[in-house]
Amino acid sequence: MNTGSIFLQQLINGLSLGSIYALIALGYTMVYGIVKLINFAHGDVMMVGAYAGYFVLVAMGTTVTGSVQVTTLSLLLAFLAAMIVCALLALVIERFAYRPLRNAPRLNSLITAIAVELILQNTMRVLPFVGPDPRQFPTMMTKSFTFGPISVSNIQLIVIISSALLMIALNYIVNKTKTGKAMQAVSYDLQAASLMGISVDRTIAITFIIGSVLAGAGGILYATAYPQIDPVMGYMPGLKAFIAAVLGGIGSIPGAMLGGVILGIAETLTKGFLSSQYADAISFSILIIILLVRPAGIFGKNETVKV
Amino acid sequence: MKDKVLRNMLIPGVCAIIVVIVPAVLIRFSIIDAYTAQILTLSGINAIMALSVNIICGITGQLSLGQAGFMAIGAYSTILLTANAHLPLAVSIILTGFITAFFGFLIGFPTLKLEGDYLAIVTLGFGEIIRVVLVNMKKWTGGPNGKQFPTILTLNPAVAYLVIIGTLALLIILVQNFVRSTYGRAVLAVREDEIAANSTGISVFKYKMLGFVIASFVAGIGGALYAPFIGFVKPEQASFTKSIDYLIFVVFGGMGSTTGSVLAAFILTYLQEFLRFLQNYRLLIYPVILILVMIFRPQGFLGMKEFSFVNTFDKIRGKIFRGHSMEIPKGKKEPEATEESNV
Numbered sequence: 001m002n003t004g005s006i007f008l009q010q011l012i013n014g015l016s017l018g019s020i021y022a023l024i025a026l027g028y029t030m031v032y033g034i035v036k037l038i039n040f041a042h043g044d045v046m047m048v049g050a051y052a053g054y055f056v057l058v059a060m061g062t063t064v065t066g067s068v069q070v071t072t073l074s075l076l077l078a079f080l081a082a083m084i085v086c087a088l089l090a091l092v093i094e095r096f097a098y099r100p101l102r103n104a105p106r107l108n109s110l111i112t113a114i115a116v117e118l119i120l121q122n123t124m125r126v127l128p129f130v131g132p133d134p135r136q137f138p139t140m141m142t143k144s145f146t147f148g149p150i151s152v153s154n155i156q157l158i159v160i161i162s163s164a165l166l167m168i169a170l171n172y173i174v175n176k177t178k179t180g181k182a183m184q185a186v187s188y189d190l191q192a193a194s195l196m197g198i199s200v201d202r203t204i205a206i207t208f209i210i211g212s213v214l215a216g217a218g219g220i221l222y223a224t225a226y227p228q229i230d231p232v233m234g235y236m237p238g239l240k241a242f243i244a245a246v247l248g249g250i251g252s253i254p255g256a257m258l259g260g261v262i263l264g265i266a267e268t269l270t271k272g273f274l275s276s277q278y279a280d281a282i283s284f285s286i287l288i289i290i291l292l293v294r295p296a297g298i299f300g301k302n303e304t305v306k307v
Numbered sequence: 308m309k310d311k312v313l314r315n316m317l318i319p320g321v322c323a324i325i326v327v328i329v330p331a332v333l334i335r336f337s338i339i340d341a342y343t344a345q346i347l348t349l350s351g352i353n354a355i356m357a358l359s360v361n362i363i364c365g366i367t368g369q370l371s372l373g374q375a376g377f378m379a380i381g382a383y384s385t386i387l388l389t390a391n392a393h394l395p396l397a398v399s400i401i402l403t404g405f406i407t408a409f410f411g412f413l414i415g416f417p418t419l420k421l422e423g424d425y426l427a428i429v430t431l432g433f434g435e436i437i438r439v440v441l442v443n444m445k446k447w448t449g450g451p452n453g454k455q456f457p458t459i460l461t462l463n464p465a466v467a468y469l470v471i472i473g474t475l476a477l478l479i480i481l482v483q484n485f486v487r488s489t490y491g492r493a494v495l496a497v498r499e500d501e502i503a504a505n506s507t508g509i510s511v512f513k514y515k516m517l518g519f520v521i522a523s524f525v526a527g528i529g530g531a532l533y534a535p536f537i538g539f540v541k542p543e544q545a546s547f548t549k550s551i552d553y554l555i556f557v558v559f560g561g562m563g564s565t566t567g568s569v570l571a572a573f574i575l576t577y578l579q580e581f582l583r584f585l586q587n588y589r590l591l592i593y594p595v596i597l598i599l600v601m602i603f604r605p606q607g608f609l610g611m612k613e614f615s616f617v618n619t620f621d622k623i624r625g626k627i628f629r630g631h632s633m634e635i636p637k638g639k640k641e642p643e644a645t646e647e648s649n650v
Contacts, residue, residue, distance in 0.1 A: 038424050100602045106423060107370055111558055112601045114551055118594035126587045235547075239435075242428065281439040284432035291425055292417050 005149035010272040011265060016156040016225065018264020019163035023218035024241035025248070025256035026170060027211025033251035034187040034207050036106060040113040041093060042215055043238015044120035045086050047231065049216030050137070050223040051130060052085040053078035057138045068138035075140070078220055079162075086216030090208040098208075099201070117235075124231035134230035137223040159221045166217055167257055173210065174253060183207055187251070236280065240267070243287040249300030258298060319616040323476040327469065335465040344464040346580050347573075351471040352533050354572035357556035358478055358565065359525035364554065365563035365611075366486060367518030368498030369419065370427040373434030375549035377523045379441060381407045381530025382540040383448055386456045389535075396458060400531040407527020408520050415519040419512060434545055441542035453541030461538035471532050475569070478525055482565060483613075485521065494518050498563075555597055561607030566614040571607075 024046055031039045060074035097116050101109045125132045144151045174180035185193040186203045194200045222237055223229050244263045248255025263283060270282045290297065334344045356378060363371045384406045388399035418429045441448045448454060460467040485491045494514045496504040501511050534540045543549070556575055560567030575593070582589040600607065 036424075038428065097598055101605075104601070104605055108601050108605045110370065110424060110427060111554070112598055114554075115594040115597035115601070118551070119591060119598075122587075122590035122594065125590065132587075239431070243432075246425075246428070275443075277443050278439065281436045284436050287432050288417060288429055291421055291429055295421065295425065 006272055007269075008150045010268045012150055012152055012156065013272075014265030014268035015261060016159045016264070017268055018244075018261035019160050020218050020222050020225065020260075021237065021241045021244045021264050022257045022260025023163050023166060023214045023221070024237060025244040025260045026167070026253060027215045028242050028245040029248070029250055029253060029256040030183070030207050030211045032245065034183065034190075034204055035098070035102065035109075037098065037109045037113060038242065039208075039211075040110070040238070041116035041120055042211065043234035043236075043241065044117050045089055045093075045212045045234070046215040046219040046222065046238065047124065047229070047234030048089055048120060049082035049086045049212075049219030050229045050233065051124065052216070053082040053220040053223065054135065054137055054229055056081040061138065070138050070140040075220075079217055082216035082220050083213045086212040086219075087209045090212035091205060094205050094208040099204075102204075121231050121235075130231065132231060134228050137227040137229050139224050139227045155224055159225055162217065162221065166214060170210065170214065170253070179203070179206055240283050243283050246287060246297055247290050249297030252297070252299040255297055255299035315617050318620050319480070322616050323480070327473045327476055330472070331465050331469040334468055341464050344468055346577060348464065348467050348471050348536060350573040350576040351468070351475045352529055352536065353553070353556060353576050354569045355471075355475050355478060355525060355529040355532065356553040357560070357568040357572040358475075358482060359522045359529060360550075360553045360557045361560075361562070361565060361568040362482060362525060363518055363522035364557055365561075365568070366491075366498065367494050367515055367522070369515060369519065370423070371430040371519075371522070372427050372547060372550050372554070373414075373430035373432075373437075374522065374526050374553055375547075376430075376434035376437040376545045377407050377411060377526035378530035378533065378549070379437060379540070379542065379545035380410050381527035382534035382544060383441065383454070383530075384527070385531040385534050386454055386540065387447060389458075390456070396460075396535060400528065400535075403531040404524045404528045407530070408524040410527075411520045411523025412516070415516050415523075419515045419519060431547055431550070434547055434550055438542050438545040441545060448542065451542060453539060453543075455539055456534050457538040458535040460532070460535040467536050471536060474528060474532060478528065479565060479569065482521075482525070486565075490514070490517060552593075555593055558597060558607055559600055561609035561611060563611040564607065564609040564613055566612070567607055567609035570609075 024042065027042050027045075028039060031037060031042070056078040057070055057074055058068055060077060061069040061071065063069055093116055097112050098109060101112055124130045139155065143154045145154070145157075172180075174183060182193070182198045182203045183206065185196065185198055186200055186207075190200055193203075218237075218241075219234070223233075240263060241260065244259035245256045246259070247263060248257070248259030263286065266286060267279045267283060270276075270279045274282075294300075330339060330344075330347065333339045334341075339347075356374065359377070360371070360374050363369055363374065381403050384403040385396075385399050388394045388402055389396055392399075394402070414430075414433050418426060418433065421429055442451050444450075460470060486495070493504070493509045494517060496507070496509055497511050497514045497518075504514075505511050530540075530544070533544075556572040557568045559575060560569070560571030578592075579589065582592060585592075
């Protein structure tokens with residue numbers, strides 16, 4: 001394989017990884033846009049989603065030999081389960097951890113978010129039916145489609161297509177529905193929105209739920225692409241997704257999508273051409289550079305501080 | 308006046324010496340068993356880290372999630388200086404502090420221009436970068452398996468206690484004096500209101516940097532004592548989880564309160580050992596405590612209050628004095644007790 005085709009191949013891999021980052025980044029960016037909180041627990045909501053999907057897949061498809069068969073139906077049900085579980089989880093987290101602190105200094109909410117992350121990770125670790133050990137996530141048989149020099153696996157196709165569908169759905173919800181407009185209004189000015197008769201509590205809860213539903217789907221896609229799950233699996237993709245959100249301009253939905261794809265591609269290119277060990281360091285370096293050069297991100301607006 | 312200065316130095320000094328020497332002697336003669344000594348000394352290291360986090364988060368007001376990264380730099384530098392450069396341990400510990408402070412200076416340059424959440428994330432990112440670099444520099448750091456480093460501090464609990472708690476006491480004194488100096492007050496001004504501080508001629512960036520470098524120095528010393536004490540260090544020492552552990556001490560004790568941070572480090576380290584019978588469920592206790600503190604007492608247990616040996620001494624003396632002379636009516640405050648006093 002020559003350098004050109006490796007490059008193209010890594011581009012496809014990057015697009016697939018990047019769409020997962022984008023899905024998770026959307027949750028970060030929406031929550032940040034509306035309550036100015038870095039929801040550290042978001043990556044772990046994704047992990048819970050992956051576990052929910054895992055249990056559905058195992059329950060649906062275990063064959064006599066003990067191996068797990070994944071059909072389209074069981075995969076769809078796994079998506080559904082992950083989304084519902086994550087939505088409920090988000091509801092609980094928002095109600096009991098973040099809502100009491102909404103008017104507190106931002107530092108306090110940030111620390112609470114870190115605490116929620118630790119609670120989710122450690123709860124999964126001590127739950128008897130989950131446990132700390134990594135598990136093999138059941139996936140379907142890998143088929144590759146070759147287009148000239150590059151090959152695309154069916155899993156990559158599923159990842160790219162389903163994240164594209166989810167993002168289109170999100171775009172519709174945010175821009176065309178009443179709830180979406182309420183979300184925009186609350187993120188623009190929380191107090192003015194509440195004066196206009198928008199229920200702020202409800203809108204914020206819905207934002208958390210939508211973000212977490214996307215994270216749940218992202219969790220299954222991530223676990224399908226990298227088929228191993230454990231209670232701390234959400235930490236790294238969560239951070240990467242956050243970097244993607246910052247890269248695109250935090251608070252901006254198209255920014256999160258673009259940021260995710262850019263980050264995914266940057267990472268797979270690092271893996272392909274430099275060393276897979278340094279991929280994590282590269283993502284953080286991108287974050288640092290972006291924050292120094294253009295802190296508002298690609299689509300962000302610069303804000304001036306007034307006295 | 309001179310008398311007062313002497314008194315203000317003497318009272319905390321005597322207390323510090325008692326706290327450092329007496330348990331060390333007790334450990335030496337096995338009146339305190341080795342296990343308790345181990346916990347106490349580990350608490351001391353945690354308290355040094357809590358001190359470092361408190362300097363950057365509580366006193367300078369910049370949330371850093373990467374202090375464990377500096378601790379790891381400190382730990383590995385000490386090992387390299389002692390094992391590869393053959394320096395005496397004491398010299399390399401002090402040198403390590405300055406090396407880590409220099410790293411703090413380098414990292415602070417780009418990061419301290421950022422604020423709030425962004426700063427938190429970038430410091431977190433630097434912590435992770437340090438971890439990745441430590442994992443990959445196999446020749447120097449031993450890679451992901453870590454590095455062995457047994458020393459006298461690992462083997463002799465009394466010496467370990469003496470050195471580590473002694474360093475802790477020394478650092479507390481230095482930090483408290485720094486906070487009350489001109490520089491320290493400028494740092495506090497930056498914490499309270501950057502714009503106001505800037506308009507009164509305080510260079511915000513410079514003082515943030517000062518706080519950051521001092522915090523890195525303290526974290527470096529923490530790491531430099533950790534490696535010889537535990538006798539082993541892994542790149543995981545730089546991870547985010549570790550940084551959060553140290554942050555929890557400070558949040559619990561009260562951000563901005565040195566007393567609170569140090570006490571919380573001792574209490575929570577002991578609590579973790581005490582709750583060992585809960586097995587893995589104890590992992591849930593820290594974060595639950597953290598959320599409850601944030602919701603019900605966001606300023607931490609001591610808020611920004613400091614415990615003062617001199618004030619306490621005055622109060623006790625005042626009480627004794629009141630017992631002797633019946634003329635002072637009950638409830639009236641002694642003049643000494645309300646007096647502003649340092650340390």
